[in-house]
Amino acid sequence: xxxxxxxxxxxxxxxxxxxxxxxxxxxxxxxxxxxxxxxxxxxxxxxxxxxxxxxxxxxxxxxxxxxxxxxxxxxxxxxxxxxxxxxxxxxxxxxxxxxxxxxxxxxxxxxxxxxxxxxxxxxxxx
Amino acid sequence: xxxxxxxxxxxxxxxxxxxxxxxxxxxxxxxxxxxxxxxxxxxxxxxxxxxxxxxxxxxxxxxxxxxxxxxxxxxxxxxxxxxxxxxxxxxxxxxxxxxxxxxxxxxxxxxxxxxxxxxxxxxxxxxxxxxxxxxxxxxxxxxxxxxxxxxxxxxxxxxxxxxxxxxxxxxxxxxxxxxxxxxxxxxxxxxxxxxxxxxxxxxxxxxxxxxxxxxxxxxxxxxxxxxxxxxxxxxxxxxxxxxxxxxxxxxxxxxxxxxxxxxxxxxxxxxxxxxxxxxxxxxxxxxxxxxxxxxxxxxxxxxxxxxxxxxxxxxxxxxxxxxxxxxxxxxxxxxxxxxxx
Numbered sequence: 001x002x003x004x005x006x007x008x009x010x011x012x013x014x015x016x017x018x019x020x021x022x023x024x025x026x027x028x029x030x031x032x033x034x035x036x037x038x039x040x041x042x043x044x045x046x047x048x049x050x051x052x053x054x055x056x057x058x059x060x061x062x063x064x065x066x067x068x069x070x071x072x073x074x075x076x077x078x079x080x081x082x083x084x085x086x087x088x089x090x091x092x093x094x095x096x097x098x099x100x101x102x103x104x105x106x107x108x109x110x111x112x113x114x115x116x117x118x119x120x121x122x123x124x125x126x
Numbered sequence: 127x128x129x130x131x132x133x134x135x136x137x138x139x140x141x142x143x144x145x146x147x148x149x150x151x152x153x154x155x156x157x158x159x160x161x162x163x164x165x166x167x168x169x170x171x172x173x174x175x176x177x178x179x180x181x182x183x184x185x186x187x188x189x190x191x192x193x194x195x196x197x198x199x200x201x202x203x204x205x206x207x208x209x210x211x212x213x214x215x216x217x218x219x220x221x222x223x224x225x226x227x228x229x230x231x232x233x234x235x236x237x238x239x240x241x242x243x244x245x246x247x248x249x250x251x252x253x254x255x256x257x258x259x260x261x262x263x264x265x266x267x268x269x270x271x272x273x274x275x276x277x278x279x280x281x282x283x284x285x286x287x288x289x290x291x292x293x294x295x296x297x298x299x300x301x302x303x304x305x306x307x308x309x310x311x312x313x314x315x316x317x318x319x320x321x322x323x324x325x326x327x328x329x330x331x332x333x334x335x336x337x338x339x340x341x342x343x344x345x346x347x348x349x350x351x352x353x354x355x356x357x358x359x360x361x362x363x364x365x366x367x368x369x370x371x372x373x374x375x376x377x378x379x380x381x382x383x384x385x386x387x388x389x390x391x392x393x394x395x396x397x398x399x400x401x402x403x404x405x406x407x408x409x410x411x412x413x414x415x416x417x418x419x420x421x422x423x424x425x426x427x428x429x430x431x432x433x434x435x436x437x438x439x440x441x442x443x444x445x446x447x448x449x450x451x452x453x454x455x456x457x458x459x460x461x462x463x464x465x466x467x
Contacts (some may be wrong), residue, residue: 001161037168039162040159040162040163041162041163041164041166041167041170042166044163044168054426055192055194056167057191057192057196057197057200058162058200060159060160060163060201061200061201064156064201076158082162082165082166083162084162084163084166085158085159085162105243112321
């Protein structure tokens with residue numbers, strides 16, 4: 001099937017691939033942002049302010065999952081007369097984040113190299 | 127808590143709806159956290175607007191947060207009846223076992239019909255019942271297989287390493303199949319096929335006049351038993367001739383490559399006609415009759431009974447063969463599912 005002739009199909013494929021691409025990046029971003037303590041709502045705002053908008057229904061359960069995996073610690077604390085659950089990167093989370101960042105940088109470098117090489121090769125192939 | 131403010135009431139109703147799909151152990155904790163986050167968001171929005179939120183504005187925030195059942199699902203561990211590790215084995219097993227289930231079902235049913243049903247209408251009724259009867263059988267089989275694989279999925283984490291699913295030897299892979307649906311038969315092969323069919327037709331013409339072609343030296347012994355063919359064979363003989371003529375046409379058509387591509391559908395049609403003819407013969411009941419007073423009628427009845435059962439079994443195998451041939455023909459033409467990312 002020729003996807004270029006079907007804009008909705010093309011858009012669906014892009015959305016699906018974008019979701020795949022973002023999934024891993026979001027975890028890295030959340031872990032990195034939680035080097036500073038946040039509760040759910042302020043974390044979401046902080047990520048959005050830096051251009052990484054993320055749905056509440058994705059972020060809040062993600063925080064709990066990362067905590068279950070031992071990458072985050074949390075505690076209930078009162079702020080502005082309201083109880084809130086604050087999350088922070090654990091020491092194990094810091095270790096994992098370092099490894100993930102190294103992997104992310106390596107992938108980034110590789111993709112950049114591939115892109116540069118493909119740009120150089122394209123004119124000769126035509 | 128007894129909320130009087132309509133916006134707080136709406137928030138609590140939303141949280142209650144989420145809570146209904148959460149496990150009791152974590153419900154309160156999750157709801158408290160969600161309440162804190164949503165309240166902070168509501169406060170922020172109210173601060174931006176410089177006034178408390180109206181009910182529709184709060185409803186918009188909750189709607190953006192997500193449908194309660196879906197929000198709750200995201201707090202639950204990811205669940206699947208059969209996960210991606212086991213699923214390929216599930217699918218492979220289903221595909222491999224399905225033909226055997228169908229074959230065993232039909233053979234068992236045809237044996238039952240052959241042994242218990244007599245007459246064209248009762249045999250036909252039995253066949254129709256069998257065709258519809260396979261539907262619940264397949265559902266039960268599908269259910270049982272799915273339950274078995276769901277159990278394997280649940281126990282995979284514990285015992286999965288012992289099953290060695292990842293261990294395989296490339297050297298044990300089956301050899302590469304020839305490309306294309308079917309290798310084209312050579313012209314010499316097709317001519318020989320036509321020639322043998324003509325010889326077979328000549329043999330069929332001569333059998334009624336020369337019974338020894340069918341029974342050999344036993345023909346004279348049978349003549350002394352004072353038995354003969356029942357009238358059903360005369361009609362069968364005409365139908366058989368009609369079938370042989372259809373097959374002759376197919377074999378002639380096979381000589382021409384342009385028509386050759388229809389050979390399989392034509393073969394299937396001729397096999398279907400063969401089943402109709404054999405089915406009619408199987409339902410006749412009387413195949414040999416007495417031609418003189420010396421014939422043993424009791425033995426004749428027993429022979430007729432077993433001949434009837436034999437013909438019914440032949441029909442069963444012919445239907446099975448037709449089903450398999452039709453499946454082989456249709457299968458490569460079925461649309462294949464697109465690979466998902």
